[in-house]
Amino acid sequence: MSFETDKQDWPGESAILLVHGVGNAKRGDYGQLVAQVRAALGPEAQSFAVYRLMYDGINDWFAEKTQLATQLERALGFFSSRIDLPTVSNVMAEVVGDVLWPVLSQSARTVLREAYLAQLKQMVLDGIHAGVPARDQNLHIICHSLGCFHTYEALHAAAQFRSHALLPSTDQVRFRNVVFMASPVQLIRSVAESMGGLISKRWLATLDGDSLSVPGEVDLVTNEFIASIDRTVSIAGALDPVGGHFFRDKAAWAYMDIPGQESIIDSQDTLNINSPEELSQVLHSALREREPPDIRPNNPHSWSAYVDRHAEDIRQWFLA
Amino acid sequence: MVSRLTLLALLAFGALPSSAQGGIRDIVSAVEAGIEACRFDTVGTPHAERLIQEIAFLNTRFALSEPGPSALARWDQQQYLNRSLPDSDSITSSLDVIRQVANNQLADSLDSAIGKEGRREILQPLTDFHADLLHASLQQSLERIRKYEVKFGPNSARLNLLEVMLNMLLQSAPGFGPNENGDPGSFEVLAGYTTTYFTLDDGDVGLVAAGEIGLRRYMFGRGWGKRGFIGYIKPNHVSAGLYMGSTETGPLAWPWRDSPNYGAFMGWGGLKVAYTLEEENRLLISREFHVVPWLF
Numbered sequence: 115m116s117f118e119t120d121k122q123d124w125p126g127e128s129a130i131l132l133v134h135g136v137g138n139a140k141r142g143d144y145g146q147l148v149a150q151v152r153a154a155l156g157p158e159a160q161s162f163a164v165y166r167l168m169y170d171g172i173n174d175w176f177a178e179k180t181q182l183a184t185q186l187e188r189a190l191g192f193f194s195s196r197i198d199l200p201t202v203s204n205v206m207a208e209v210v211g212d213v214l215w216p217v218l219s220q221s222a223r224t225v226l227r228e229a230y231l232a233q234l235k236q237m238v239l240d241g242i243h244a245g246v247p248a249r250d251q252n253l254h255i256i257c258h259s260l261g262c263f264h265t266y267e268a269l270h271a272a273a274q275f276r277s278h279a280l281l282p283s284t285d286q287v288r289f290r291n292v293v294f295m296a297s298p299v300q301l302i303r304s305v306a307e308s309m310g311g312l313i314s315k316r317w318l319a320t321l322d323g324d325s326l327s328v329p330g331e332v333d334l335v336t337n338e339f340i341a342s343i344d345r346t347v348s349i350a351g352a353l354d355p356v357g358g359h360f361f362r363d364k365a366a367w368a369y370m371d372i373p374g375q376e377s378i379i380d381s382q383d384t385l386n387i388n389s390p391e392e393l394s395q396v397l398h399s400a401l402r403e404r405e406p407p408d409i410r411p412n413n414p415h416s417w418s419a420y421v422d423r424h425a426e427d428i429r430q431w432f433l434a
Numbered sequence: 435m436v437s438r439l440t441l442l443a444l445l446a447f448g449a450l451p452s453s454a455q456g457g458i459r460d461i462v463s464a465v466e467a468g469i470e471a472c473r474f475d476t477v478g479t480p481h482a483e484r485l486i487q488e489i490a491f492l493n494t495r496f497a498l499s500e501p502g503p504s505a506l507a508r509w510d511q512q513q514y515l516n517r518s519l520p521d522s523d524s525i526t527s528s529l530d531v532i533r534q535v536a537n538n539q540l541a542d543s544l545d546s547a548i549g550k551e552g553r554r555e556i557l558q559p560l561t562d563f564h565a566d567l568l569h570a571s572l573q574q575s576l577e578r579i580r581k582y583e584v585k586f587g588p589n590s591a592r593l594n595l596l597e598v599m600l601n602m603l604l605q606s607a608p609g610f611g612p613n614e615n616g617d618p619g620s621f622e623v624l625a626g627y628t629t630t631y632f633t634l635d636d637g638d639v640g641l642v643a644a645g646e647i648g649l650r651r652y653m654f655g656r657g658w659g660k661r662g663f664i665g666y667i668k669p670n671h672v673s674a675g676l677y678m679g680s681t682e683t684g685p686l687a688w689p690w691r692d693s694p695n696y697g698a699f700m701g702w703g704g705l706k707v708a709y710t711l712e713e714e715n716r717l718l719i720s721r722e723f724h725v726v727p728w729l730f
Contacts, residue, residue: 116587117579119572172579175586180598220605224612225582232575239568247554247561249537276530277574279567284534286564314606317616334531335484 117172117229119236124244126161128252129237130432133167133230135259135296135417143170146418151256154425158433165237169229169264176222216263217302220314223267227317230268231278238280238287249286254432255293258417259356262297262370263320270319273329273342281331282342291431293347294370295420296357299326301368326372345431346375349424353382353414380423382414458529460559462492465536468556472547474540481539488528488535495525536560578617581654584670585618589659591650591671591704591722594626622650624673629685631708631718640683642718644708645690646699648675669703677708679718 122129132147144166152159216223241251257265272280272287280287303320306313315321319329330341348370350357358369359379371377400407413419421428466489469475474482536557544553554561584590593601600623605611610619624646631642650673653659659670678694680687689695697710704722 116583117576119576172582175583175588175590178588178592179586179590180593218602220611221582221586221618224616225579225586225618228575228578228582228616232572232579235568235572235575239565239572242561242565242568247557248564249541250550250554277571279564279571283538284530285567286537314611316606317612334534335481 117169117232119233120165120168121236122163122165122240124163124241124246126163127241127246127250128161128254128432129163129165129241130254130256131165131167131233131237133255133257133261133265134170135257135261144168147421150418150421150425151428154421154428155432156429158429162432163237163240165233167230167233167261167264169226172226172229173222176219216260217306217313220316224317226264227267227271230264231272231280234268234272234280234287235278247286251287252432253287253289254291255289256295256421256428257293257297258295258420259415260298262294263299263302265292265294266297266299266326267319269329269342270322270327273331274319282329283331283333283340287342289343290434291345291347292343293349293424293428293431294375295349295417296351296354296415297348297370298356298358298368300358300370301356304367326370328372328374341374346372347378347427347431348372348375349378349380349420351380351382351414351420353412354380356415378424378427380420383412457563458492458525459496461529461532461536461563462489462496464557464559465489465532465540468536468540468544468553471552471556472540472543474543477543479539481535484531485535485540488531491528492525492532533560533563578615582618584654584659585620585622585652589661589665589670590652591622591624593622596625597623600625618652618654620652620654622652622671624648624650624675628720629687631679631706631720633683633716633718641685642679642683643685643687643689644677644679644718645694646675646677648673648699650701666703666705671701671703673699673701673706675699677710677718679708679710681712 130151132144132151134143134147148164148166151164152162155162216226237253238248238251242248255265269289269292272278273282276284279285282288299320303326306318306321313321320326328341328343328346330339332338333340350359350369352359352362355368358365360368364379396407465485469486469489475486537560541553541557544556548556601610604623608619609621610623612618625648627643627645629641629643631644632639633642634640650671652671653669658668659665660668675698677697677699678689679697680689681692681695695710695712697708697712699706699708699720701707701722706720706722708718708720710716710718
């Protein structure tokens with residue numbers, strides 16, 4: 115599928131870009147997230163244009179060109195003939211491919227970054243066409259999982275290359291809030307560094323410098339550094355390994371720590387039961403309905419759950 | 435990153451379509467009006483002083499060489515700029531400073547002096563110029579993505595495991611990975627074993643297995659690589675390389691069991707023709723596809 119930017123009419127002076135993680139960056143996959151974010155913003159949501167970065171099709175190019183799904187299907191077939199091979203292998207190929215190619219392939223990460231930059235340009239242009247110059251635009255980004263990696267790469271490219279017309283000072287394109295949820299950026303940096311020459315460092319901001327950094331531009335008169343982001347927030351779950359925590363222990367080699375960021379660690383539970391009272395309710399309900407009790411493991415990596423837990427924060431940050 | 439000088443120059447002299455005239459002259463006029471509206475020339479800060487210097491510089495350049503309509507109609511605007519404005523690098527640097535100061539310190543002063551709406555109105559040419567830059571840059575991005583779709587998208591050649599590894603190794607080599615502008619390299623290594631060559635063997639059509647190694651070149655021009663019949667006339671890639679064919683006909687033969695028939699192959703899209711040095715199985719035709727994905 116060819117890439118298209120998401121175009122929106124601006125009802126006000128604010129816009130949010132949502133950037134999904136692995137495997138589900140298509141139009142329909144964002145439906146629940148858009149609804150949750152709008153619910154979090156309350157009545158003021160009407161003044162926000164909400165954009166979605168739809169780059170899943172580009173990931174599919176690389177997965178299909180290298181025929182990864184077919185190979186995984188063959189490999190899985192050795193283990194079991196009872197699983198739905200085409201479905202499982204397609205899902206696995208999507209997950210593996212979405213992570214592998216942007217890191218290993220210069221072409222994959224270049225085109226994914228270009229798609230992200232195209233979306234940012236579209237967003238700012240839509241605002242200008244609505245009568246809001248870039249200086250007056252309130253831009254926000256919420257990203258999750260591998261979407262955080264693409265966000266980090268795109269914002270650094272936007273601040274580095276003037277031809278994108280997305281500089282924070284010269285072009286006045288600044289982001290009031292960038293909220294990273296379960297960011298694997300440091301994890302990718304650490305793994306890529308340990309792989310040495312296997313990972314080409316060209317066009318990879320994640321590997322630049324001595325540590326992760328804030329994107330920005332230098333004032334041409336005073337040489338002062340002007341950051342692209344006003345507030346950087348990193349939210350990670352205590353049980354979410356993608357965000358750098360392994361069974362509630364923070365791993366410095368895997369936890370993203372950009373200078374100046376606000377860091378929030380979510381306390382997470384393994385099950386959807388959080389207290390003896392809740393357990394009692396669930397068991398009573400099960401007896402009454404004569405059904406198995408609804409006790410399930412929580413998904414520590416769920417974007418929906420992160421947004422749900424921080425709905426009030428999002429409201430405060432984005433409406434400040 | 436890419437042709438920024440050309441992009442800015444084309445916009446500055448109105449050589450690209452724009453909804454409003456966002457050229458350099460309009461920017462200079464707008465900034466001068468803004469300076470007057472909030473007495474920015476009296477604040478005495480480094481930013482104010484620098485802004486006034488750069489405005490003076492551009493006014494000097496405009497006085498020396500004003501482009502006429504015939505010059506603006508030239509195809510090669512960059513050549514025109516280099517000839518008539520040898521310091522065009524200085525002009526774009528000056529414009530960067532003007533835009534940065536005008537969008538920040540001057541805009542702050544205007545907000546205080548005449549309010550947000552007044553500032554928006556006075557600095558509208560800068561907004562228009564920014565919109566034109568964004569539009570041109572967006573078109574560049576989309577064109578770049580289109581080229582990646584040609585090379586990696588659904589209509590591109592599928593790769594086997596050996597080709598994935600070889601192309602990964604060569605991705606930093608010129609012509610293979612992204613160039614300094616971020617455009618995809620047009621070349622791709624082609625290597626593998628194929629069983630789908632056909633030849634005439636004693637009047638019968640026979641299958642011939644062969645090893646191939648060569649290069650594929652992708653055609654990024656619009657109009658190439660379309661689906662359907664036109665895709666055969668103008669495919670999205672061509673290829674050429676060394677052919678090493680089995681001396682026996684029949685599928686799954688191993689060309690290197692004995693000395694293979696050496697020759698060359700050329701491909702026009704998915705259609706390939708090979709020609710060998712040996713009399714036997716001299717001319718062969720093949721269709722590019724993988725019998726066993728990721729292998730051959």
